[in-house]
Amino acid sequence: RIPDVVVRRMPLYLRAVEDFARREHEVVSSQELGDWTGLTPAQVRKDFTFFGEFGKQGIGYNVKFLRQQLREILRISENVHVGLVGFGNLGRALAHYLIDSHVTDNPEFGSPDKLRVTAAFDVDESIVGTDYRGMPIFHVDRLSEIVHEHGIKIIVIAVPARHAQAVATKCAEAGVKAILNFAPVTLNVPDEVKVHHTDLTLELQSLAFYTA
Amino acid sequence: RIPDVVVRRMPLYLRAVEDFARREHEVVSSQELGDWTGLTPAQVRKDFTFFGEFGKQGIGYNVKFLRQQLREILRISENVHVGLVGFGNLGRALAHYLIDSHVTDNPEFGSPDKLRVTAAFDVDESIVGTDYRGMPIFHVDRLSEIVHEHGIKIIVIAVPARHAQAVATKCAEAGVKAILNFAPVTLNVPDEVKVHHTDLTLELQSLAFYTA
Ligand SMILES: NC(=O)c1ccc[n+]([C@@H]2O[C@H](COP(=O)([O-])OP(=O)(O)OC[C@H]3O[C@@H](n4cnc5c(N)ncnc54)[C@H](O)[C@@H]3O)[C@@H](O)[C@H]2O)c1
Numbered sequence: 017r018i019p020d021v022v023v024r025r026m027p028l029y030l031r032a033v034e035d036f037a038r039r040e041h042e043v044v045s046s047q048e049l050g051d052w053t054g055l056t057p058a059q060v061r062k063d064f065t066f067f068g069e070f071g072k073q074g075i076g077y078n079v080k081f082l083r084q085q086l087r088e089i090l091r092i093s094e095n096v097h098v099g100l101v102g103f104g105n106l107g108r109a110l111a112h113y114l115i116d117s118h119v120t121d122n123p124e125f126g127s128p129d130k131l132r133v134t135a136a137f138d139v140d141e142s143i144v145g146t147d148y149r150g151m152p153i154f155h156v157d158r159l160s161e162i163v164h165e166h167g168i169k170i171i172v173i174a175v176p177a178r179h180a181q182a183v184a185t186k187c188a189e190a191g192v193k194a195i196l197n198f199a200p201v202t203l204n205v206p207d208e209v210k211v212h213h214t215d216l217t218l219e220l221q222s223l224a225f226y227t228a
Numbered sequence: 229r230i231p232d233v234v235v236r237r238m239p240l241y242l243r244a245v246e247d248f249a250r251r252e253h254e255v256v257s258s259q260e261l262g263d264w265t266g267l268t269p270a271q272v273r274k275d276f277t278f279f280g281e282f283g284k285q286g287i288g289y290n291v292k293f294l295r296q297q298l299r300e301i302l303r304i305s306e307n308v309h310v311g312l313v314g315f316g317n318l319g320r321a322l323a324h325y326l327i328d329s330h331v332t333d334n335p336e337f338g339s340p341d342k343l344r345v346t347a348a349f350d351v352d353e354s355i356v357g358t359d360y361r362g363m364p365i366f367h368v369d370r371l372s373e374i375v376h377e378h379g380i381k382i383i384v385i386a387v388p389a390r391h392a393q394a395v396a397t398k399c400a401e402a403g404v405k406a407i408l409n410f411a412p413v414t415l416n417v418p419d420e421v422k423v424h425h426t427d428l429t430l431e432l433q434s435l436a437f438y439t440a
């Protein structure tokens with residue numbers, strides 16, 4: 017079992033390796049990867065040991081090989097379907113970002129093409145049955161049916177805090193594997209469902225340091 | 229100078245220490261802090277060396293002393309004023325979250341009381357001049373004037389990508405110290421302005437790992 021905190025760092029390592037590949041480096045050391053991601057070289061090496069052999073320690077990692085390994089680990093080349101529960105302010109902003117943003121001209125940003133938001137869910141009768149740029153908005157009662165039909169593996173929860181647990185339970189029952197939770201509550205789900213919680217106040221808090 | 233990636237980890241260390249304090253631990257080791265935050269004990273010790281002496285290595289860190297030090301570093305007890313530029317989908321969701329959310333009953337969530345969003349800015353004439361739960365919405369042309377009047381130190385940028393750089397430049401000229409940028413563009417600002425970029429697709433990408 018790979019610790020979740022290591023998995024969370026993998027997209028960052030992939031961005032670093034993509035950047036070294038763009039700059040035509042053949043080899044990259046754990047020191048260089050550490051400098052790019054802000055970790056000690058020992059932390060980089062320790063993280064990589066969870067995934068088997070990535071390259072010869074002596075002269076560093078082969079950039080092309082490492083990139084391919086990381087892309088496979090993160091299933092970058094597979095279509096991963098995402099569902100969005102809650103189409104309020106945050107839900108609309110996320111849909112706007114995930115559906116429109118990979119048209120940005122900057123390769124560093126924009127959602128990876130293969131992460132597609134294929135459906136949204138809500139309870140508000142005035143938006144259920146409509147669509148956003150081709151993405152249908154269903155009533156949340158149809159979550160299980162649509163998760164199976166669309167092969168949705170990840171659900172983003174953007175509902176008010178008091179409704180988040182009920183939504184998470186529905187997701188687990190529907191066979192969803194992973195949840196990105198924005199509501200400020202700790203969700204109880206079975207072990208086989210992975211929950212990541214995201215909190216923008218952590219970002220703001222670290223910025224307070226610079227306000228001296 | 230403390231590396232920014234270390235500063236970004238400080239709120240996480242603070243949450244860990246608050247949790248140990250809640251569970252009435254007197255002392256906490258770098259191993260325990262590492263387990264909680266998902267870092268190696270060596271990474272924890274290395275991060276802490278940037279801030280001077282936090283405690284005797286032998287038996288670990290005194291929880292109360294470490295908590296106080298971290299709260300001082302992150303200016304937790306000072307009122308830090310935040311401005312929000314862009315009051316569209318994301319701006320409204322952030323205001324809703326930062327203004328309403330610290331009424332949540334769960335101490336682990338909710339924005340730190342002292343980070344207060346005191347003003348929003350936009351260009352849309354239909355919302356300029358109105359307010360959201362007491363927070364006034366000004367025209368972005370008044371950014372510099374309001375930043376001084378309110379003593380705003382941090383700006384959150386939630387405008388479309390093509391307008392983000394112009395907003396960042398206005399912020400730097402107005403003396404803003406730190407920017408949390410949501411737009412998918414790299415901002416050019418003078419060195420004394422700190423920019424953190426947040427990207428929800430990194431979170432989604434790491435979750436793709438669990439969809440096997
Ligand atoms: N973690 C963060 O940093 C952060 C930032 C912003 C918002 N949030 C959180 O995100 C959530 C959404 O915020 P918002 O501003 O978009 O709220 P909102 O009220 O604008 O939108 C919520 C939407 O959820 C829908 N809804 C309610 N119950 C539902 C259910 N059972 N199933 C499906 N849909 C349901 C509502 O109809 C509405 O459309 C809140 O929990 C908020 O605290 C977190």
Ligand SMILES: NC(=O)c1ccc[n+]([C@@H]2O[C@H](COP(=O)([O-])OP(=O)(O)OC[C@H]3O[C@@H](n4cnc5c(N)ncnc54)[C@H](O)[C@@H]3O)[C@@H](O)[C@H]2O)c1
Nearest residue numbers: 109113314315316317318350368386387388389411427428
């Ligand atoms: N990083 C992420 O993960 C993430 C997630 C969601 C959205 N976003 C980004 O956040 C930004 C906002 O998204 P949204 O869905 O809220 O867009 P939106 O179009 O709903 O809102 C944008 C708002 O900015 C205002 N605006 C435009 N130009 C302005 C200017 N010069 N000064 C002040 N206000 C101005 C508009 O009037 C509007 O109210 C976009 O850049 C989007 O890509 C990023």
